[in-house]
Amino acid sequence: GAVVSQHPSRVICKSGTSVKIECRSLDFQATTMFWYRQFPKQSLMLMATSNEGSKATYEQGVEKDKFLINHASLTLSTLTVTSAHPEDSSFYICSAINGQGMNTEAFFGQGTRLTVV
Amino acid sequence: AQKITQTQPGMFVQEKEAVTLDCTYDTSDQSYGLFWYKQPSSGEMIFLIYQGSYDEQNATEGRYSLNFQKARKSANLVISASQLGDSAMYFCAMREGPSGGYQKVTFGIGTKLQVIP
Numbered sequence: 562g563a564v565v566s567q568h569p570s571r572v573i574c575k576s577g578t579s580v581k582i583e584c585r586s587l588d589f590q591a592t593t594m595f596w597y598r599q600f601p602k603q604s605l606m607l608m609a610t611s612n613e614g615s616k617a618t619y620e621q622g623v624e625k626d627k628f629l630i631n632h633a634s635l636t637l638s639t640l641t642v643t644s645a646h647p648e649d650s651s652f653y654i655c656s657a658i659n660g661q662g663m664n665t666e667a668f669f670g671q672g673t674r675l676t677v678v
Numbered sequence: 679a680q681k682i683t684q685t686q687p688g689m690f691v692q693e694k695e696a697v698t699l700d701c702t703y704d705t706s707d708q709s710y711g712l713f714w715y716k717q718p719s720s721g722e723m724i725f726l727i728y729q730g731s732y733d734e735q736n737a738t739e740g741r742y743s744l745n746f747q748k749a750r751k752s753a754n755l756v757i758s759a760s761q762l763g764d765s766a767m768y769f770c771a772m773r774e775g776p777s778g779g780y781q782k783v784t785f786g787i788g789t790k791l792q793v794i795p
Contacts, residue, residue, distance in 0.1 A: 595783060604769065604787040605723075652721060656783065658773075666713060667773070667783050669723035 564588055565657050567670025574645055574677055582640045582673045584655035590635035591657035595667065596628070599652040611638050645677040681705065682770050682786035689791050691760045698745070699755040699789045701770030707731075711773040712753040714744065717788070718766040726768075729753055760793045767791075 564587040574580050584594060593612050597605040609625075611617040611632035619625045627649075629641040638657075642649055654672040683702045691697035703712065714726040729737045729744045737744040745754040757764055767788045775781030 593781060597785075605785045607782060607784055610782050654721075654723065656723070658781075658783075666725050666728055667771075668725070669715075672721045672723075674721075 565591075565655065565668045565670045567655055567673055569673060570671055571674045572676070574675070576646055576677055577644055579641055579643045580645055580675060582642075582653055582655075582675075584638045584640070584657065584670050586636045586657045586659070586668070589657075589659040589668075591638070591659055592635065594632055594638040594655055594657045596630060596638075596640050597654045597656070599654060599672075601652075605654065608640075642675065645675070647677045650675055650677045681784045682772055684770055684786035684789050686789045687787075689789055691757075691764075691791065691793055693762060693793055693795050694759055696756060696758045697760055697791065699757070699768050699770075699791065700752070701754055701786060702750070702752045703770070703772050704751065705772065705774050707774045709774075712744070712746070713771040713773065713783070714742070714753075714755045715769045715771060715785075716764075716766045717769060723769075727755065757791075762793050762795060765791060765793045 566585045568583045596608045599605050607620050608623045609617045609619045609630050611630050613632050613635045617630035632638040652674050655670045656667040658667050710731045712729045716724040727737050727739045727742045727744050729746045736746050741758045743756045767790050769788045770786040773783045
């Protein structure tokens with residue numbers, strides 16, 4: 562299957578700093594990328610959907626100024642957690658799809674475990 | 679309202695036996711896709727099987743099959759001949775949205791499967 566690379570896999574940062582997470586599709590053009598957040602032993606919560614070259618669509622309750630998403634190219638999307646606080650500590654995972662057809666599976670990155678101290 | 683409902687927080691199955699993981703969904707779209715993913719403790723999301731809303735046959739992939747009952751809006755995953763390596767969280771997901779427009783993939787809360795030797 563297609564490969565989505567997410568970096569970094571783990572990051573520890575100080576409260577008040579910003580952290581950038583990258584999501585790259587290595588062997589296909591990702592028309593749409595999704596960013597999820599997963600709390601321990603819970604499901605993936607969709608944060609936002611981004612299409613290349615346009616602004617991300619955020620889910621209700623997700624602060625767009627807090628979680629900045631940039632989808633500058635068909636192979637790269639970034640999530641920046643700005644002014645991180647301990648409550649932002651979580652597992653963040655991206656996924657990408659390469660077409661509009663419904664039978665296109667979503668390919669996932671390996672996830673990023675963010676710890677804010 | 680919940681888009682994807684998984685009512686079994688945890689399931690046990692004896693090795694080599696079959697197990698069914700339940701999933702019901704809610705959508706007003708005519709065209710949608712249903713997926714099952716496996717998430718081991720490492721956190722990665724592993725694609726298992728896909729069913730399109732227009733597919734008349736139930737999807738099968740090796741030991742995985744999807745029992746698709748469109749009128750009931752259910753898409754249960756059946757794992758045959760369970761193996762110890764099948765122990766993981768299993769998520770049902772749905773992709774919906776207009777072709778060429780805003781699409782999203784949402785997940786159920788997951789079912790933790792434990793295979794007993």
